[in-house]
Amino acid sequence: MSTISTQGTTHHTELAGWVEEVAARTRPDRVVWVTGTDEESAEINALLVEGGTFVQLAEDKKPNSFYCASDPDDVARVEDRTYICSVEEKDAGHTNNWMDPAQMKATLEPLFDGCMTGRTMYVIPFVMGHLEADQPMFGVEITDSAYVVASMRIMARIGTPVLAKMEELQADYVKGLHSVGAPLADGQADVPWPCNDTKYIVHFPEERAIWSYGSGYGGNALLGKKCYALRIASAMAHDEGWMAEHMLILKLTNPEGVVHYIAAAFPSACGKTNLAMLETTLPGWKAETVGDDIAWMRFGDDGQLYAVNPEFGLFGVAPGTGYGTNPNAMHTIERGNSIFTNVARTDDGDIWWEGMTDDKPEHLTSWKGKDWTPADGEAGTPSSHPNSRFCTPIEQLPTLAQEYYEPNGVPISAILFGGRRKTTVPLVTEARDWQHGTFFGATLSSETTAAATGAVGVVRRDPMAMLPFIGYNAGDYLGHWLDMGKQHDESKMPKIYLVNWFRRDADGGFAWPGFGENTRVLKWVVDRLEGTVGADETPIGLTPRAGDLDVEGLDLTDEQLAAALAVDEQEWRDELPLIREWFDKFGDALPQQLEDELQTLTQRLA
């Protein structure tokens, strides 16, 4: 028996109507309007503990923090189940799955019919970016997952203050509908992680709407993040002349006190969170964090490109995050108020994952709930899923820059593109101009990671690290990048760089130490921006001159340094047919300027 009792309601007439409509279809037992208060959060966490979804961690280890294991088949974004349902198929382009919107709704409506029976339907008003922005970017997520509510509270600004502003403005907002797709029959017991084998992550870009079904995990279910802030926002940005990008935002201050803000696009699990909070290894250099995953960039009246981080939390890859590699992330989670999904638990009520500490605990409970000892690790069974995540408030980050709170964002002086490439792509290359830099982004390639389901370690093209996140035709997206350069004063546009922390040396190890030592690459970038160093012209772009990359004190052989920095022309000639093949997939949608760039590169390598 489902009796809908609406706790709280809204003076936003259109929203009230939508909530009623969704409740009538999904038939939850009750509707709760999420307020975002501490009391409410405590109640929701207690519910999750009671239901077995959360395990509370020891208060003296991680205060107000929770461990959670997902269903072992619901651990990452499902790119093959993700759709861009634009009205016209050509507007989704070759990189997206597409279905006619009416046909998709006809497919999904029966799945949503009664899908919340036996559950609570939560209505989460949220804003991506600042409530004080000139045009606040509102969203409402309706979900039947309390885990999603707890996570959204960390990742976005939510609740009563947002709703009040929406009501005052009778504002437009992005509609996000989410269900785990696991209705409960009368008396049926729930499971800790309800989900459905059938999954759909669907975007209707013209309607600015998201329908997500069957998964409770991260980017599939926290609809403010990849679904709104990248896929829907990229379509809005294309229409409105701004940019929604998969980029960290870093504030860098050199020893002379000169500040530069740098944005960087790396594919999922390729180092954004790490670079965003790096500990500099050069004296006098200071790094602070503005964002670690998403940048919304608009042109200021001064013609410069300004970036804001629309998020409120960090949803970081756990394995590999440790005191040695990313101490600032560790200090952030030590402050508590965090959710850890698919990591391992220690016997004293804390959590652990591969790479957190050099010493492995003697005994753990693995993410699958099994006893785990270092011998299991040696036998190839990690304690934590490779895409296990920490979800933690960004305000706890010790390196958070004051400018994070600036509603208009920070002026970007450089954009880095990077991926995981064992070969070919050198440590750092500067683009000759915006168009050449757009070519860097358009041809960006990386080995796949555990952040999405499917094979790991396969090289694929990932334009601007946005392959899974472009909410429209990828050719039009690249055209939009070129337009941004053409429509604005190029001298004020950010300079663009291609980087690769993941090249291997002859022994198969990483040629470059990475992490904090990436400061040295950033220093070269800043020196270039400041005009204090030159560069070598190579067929692929501008690279550091011998001696200009500061490697003092690095434990690096000359061979390793050469392996990291070298432009191997034969490797690049081998790359040309792969770029050709990639460009051919765009058909007519590929901008001519990128063809021109490929021609130029081919000639330079001849």
Ligand SMILES: Nc1nc2c(ncn2[C@@H]2O[C@H](COP(=O)(O)OP(=O)(O)OP(=O)(O)O)[C@@H](O)[C@H]2O)c(=O)[nH]1
């Ligand atoms: N070798 C090497 N590994 C790195 C470096 N930076 C990050 N990593 C590793 O790459 C993995 C992913 O890094 P993250 O910083 O979490 O990647 P991300 O881009 O934020 O990933 P998403 O949150 O999925 O978008 C972690 O296991 C890191 O330890 C680096 O400079 N060198």
Ligand SMILES: O=C([O-])CC(=O)C(=O)O
């Ligand atoms: O979206 C997710 O689930 C996690 C994430 O940040 C990514 O994959 O880039």
Ligand SMILES: [Mn+2]
């Ligand atoms: Mn990250």
